[in-house]
Structures are given as C-alpha cells and as structure tokens.
Amino acid sequence: xxxxxxxxQSATVAVRHLDYHVHRWGAPAAGxxxxxVLLHGWMDVGASWQFVVDAxxxxxxxxxxxxxxxxxxFGRTPRPAGTDCYHFxxxxxxxxxxxxxxxxxxxxxxxGHSMGGNVAMMYAGARPERIRRLVNLEGFGMPASTPxxxxxxxAQWMDGINQCERGALDLKDYDSADAVAQRLIKTNPRLxxxxxxWLARQWAREGEDGRWRILGDAAHKIPSAxxxxxxxxxxxxxxxxxxxxAVHASDDSLGRWYQGxxxxxxxxxxxxxxRDVRTAVVQDAGHMLxxxxxxxxxxxxxxxxxxxxxxx
Numbered sequence: 459x460x461x462x463x464x465x466x467q468s469a470t471v472a473v474r475h476l477d478y479h480v481h482r483w484g485a486p487a488a489g490x491x492x493x494x495v496l497l498h499g500w501m502d503v504g505a506s507w508q509f510v511v512d513a514x515x516x517x518x519x520x521x522x523x524x525x526x527x528x529x530x531x532f533g534r535t536p537r538p539a540g541t542d543c544y545h546f547x548x549x550x551x552x553x554x555x556x557x558x559x560x561x562x563x564x565x566x567x568x569x570g571h572s573m574g575g576n577v578a579m580m581y582a583g584a585r586p587e588r589i590r591r592l593v594n595l596e597g598f599g600m601p602a603s604t605p606x607x608x609x610x611x612x613a614q615w616m617d618g619i620n621q622c623e624r625g626a627l628d629l630k631d632y633d634s635a636d637a638v639a640q641r642l643i644k645t646n647p648r649l650x651x652x653x654x655x656w657l658a659r660q661w662a663r664e665g666e667d668g669r670w671r672i673l674g675d676a677a678h679k680i681p682s683a684x685x686x687x688x689x690x691x692x693x694x695x696x697x698x699x700x701x702x703x704a705v706h707a708s709d710d711s712l713g714r715w716y717q718g719x720x721x722x723x724x725x726x727x728x729x730x731x732x733r734d735v736r737t738a739v740v741q742d743a744g745h746m747l748x749x750x751x752x753x754x755x756x757x758x759x760x761x762x763x764x765x766x767x768x769x770x
C-alpha cells in the first residue's frame with residue numbers, strides 16, 4: 459500500500475447549498491504564498507492529487523496552503539438534490555464560491571487536470587483577476603460542434619436522462635477494494651500497484667452489503683445538451699490575464715479518443731488565443747500523467763508558479 463508523505467486534512471465548505479468536500483495540505487507560516495488549488499477530472503476525486511503533493515519540495519509546501527475539492531457528485535461531495543444531469547457551467551460557479559471560502563479576495567495559483575483543466579481555463583477567462591498563475595494538464599476542450607449536430611445532441615441528452623432514471627447508466631460495483639485497484643490498473647497500466655490500492659480506497663467506498671461502489675454519480679455519464687463552440691472557448695482563452703502553462707503527456711490522448719476528429723495540433727492552435735502561454739510535455743505518461751509521473755508534474759507546477767521557466 460502506498461504511504462502518504464503528507465497526509466491531507468478533510469474539511470467541508472459551504473458552496474451553493476452543498477457541503478463541498480475538500481482535501482487540505484500544508485500549514486503555511488506568515489508571509490505565505492498564494493493558495494494552490496488543484497482541480498480533478500471527470501470520474502476522479504480530489505485525493506487523486508496526493509502523489510503530486512508528496513512530490514513537492516518541503517520548501518514549497520511550507521509556504522502555501524494546498525486545496526483539492528471533490529466536484530459536485532464526485533468523491534465525498536454529494537449530488538445536489540433532484541439532480542438528473544450535470545451542466546458544465548455549474549463547475550465554474552462552484553469554483554467561484556469555493557475560492558471565496560479558501561482564498562477570500564486573494565488571487566490563487568490554479569491547476570486543473572482534464573475536465574478540471576477545462577474548468578480552470580474557462581474560469582480564468584471569466585474571472586481573470588482571481589487567478590495568478592494557471593497550469594492546465596490535458597484539459598483539451600472538445601471537438602468543434604456544428605449546428606447540424608444539435609438535434610442529435612439534444613436527443614442523446616434526453617435519452618441519457620431516461621437511461622439514468624432506469625438505472626441503465628449505473629456504475630459497476632466491485633467485491634473488494636483490490637478489485638477496484640485492478641480496474642484502475644486496467645484503465646491505466648502505468649499505475650503502480652501500491653498507488654492503485656491506495657487510490658481505490660479514495661475512489662470507491664464499501665457499502666453495508668460489502669460491495670465497493672465508485673464515488674461518482676452515474677448522471678455524470680449523460681452527454682451535454684450544449685454544443686461545444688470553439689469561438690466562445692477561444693474568447694475565454696483570450697480574456698485570461700494570468701500566465702498559463704499547458705501540459706500534455708507523451709501519449710496522444712486526443713488521437714486515441716477522437717481518431718482524427720480533433721487533434722493535438724488543433725488544440726495547440728487554439729492555445730494561441732492565450733496571451734501568455736507556454737507548453738510542456740511529460741514523457742512516458744498517458745492522460746493520467748499526475749499518476750504516471752507525479753515527480754515530473756510536481757516539478758513543472760512548482761517551477762511555474764514560482765516564476766521559473768518550466769525546463770529550469
């Protein structure tokens with residue numbers, strides 16, 4: 459079993475009528491640096507950042523508070539009452555109130571992975587004054603939607619709600635935490651067994667019947683009703699005033715997912731809308747690069763938020 463070097467403290471904060479669960483690390487002294495806020499991806503949890511936090515230097519940890527929330531309907535943050543689907547803009551509003559709680563009016567250093575990276579980019583465009591520096595780990599956005607796709611997209615969304623209500627989208631349960639760990643390794647063969655066993659106990663919970671269930675609401679599987687408009691995304695990118703570090707893994711996640719419908723080259727072209735952006739690649743890593751190479755990811759974050767070049 460993986461042994462944490464820096465154990466997180468659990469807390470809940472009031473965010474939009476929800477008890478938002480957050481992990482906290484660090485006990486900064488006077489004169490601390492801005493808080494570092496870590497945003498997890500789809501079907502993940504805030505505890506997923508543990509390996510990166512453990513790879514930060516002691517000096518870095520001593521100077522700042524680190525906070526990683528569980529998004530609504532993930533981990534230990536409940537689903538809102540009456541929810542039958544999720545809308546992306548809610549994550550932005552959740553983050554806005556979360557920052558009120560953990561940072562007050564102080565700008566933060568923001569890191570997001572995958573879905574969390576997309577939230578971070580859009581939020582930084584809508585609230586540029588609240589972000590000091592931003593690190594986006596594989597938050598690529600989506601392929602461009604066309605007007606012709608809207609009828610089918612709306613039909614998929616309604617079908618998804620109906621399927622979810624019938625239980626057709628329910629997540630698989632497991633007979634043990636070790637079985638959950640094996641599921642994590644199947645999805646990501648680079649994940650070390652000791653980390654998988656530790657993460658399984660953060661990613662799932664044992665029920666009274668002895669079955670282990672993933673801490674994610676099945677309604678997250680329902681496709682969005684809204685088209686993805688690249689021009690709107692780039693307008694938000696252009697409004698970001700913070701320096702941005704966009705990091706992708708050496709494995710081509712976009713190529714595997716979209717089979718040419720959306721490519722890494724197109725994503726990098728979209729990033730040119732950001733006024734102050736640099737990029738970095740983490741070698742020998744896939745989409746879960748913060749699990750595959752936590753030391754490399756931690757070093758990139760640490761150097762960047764301290765104003766050093768990513769390759770220094």
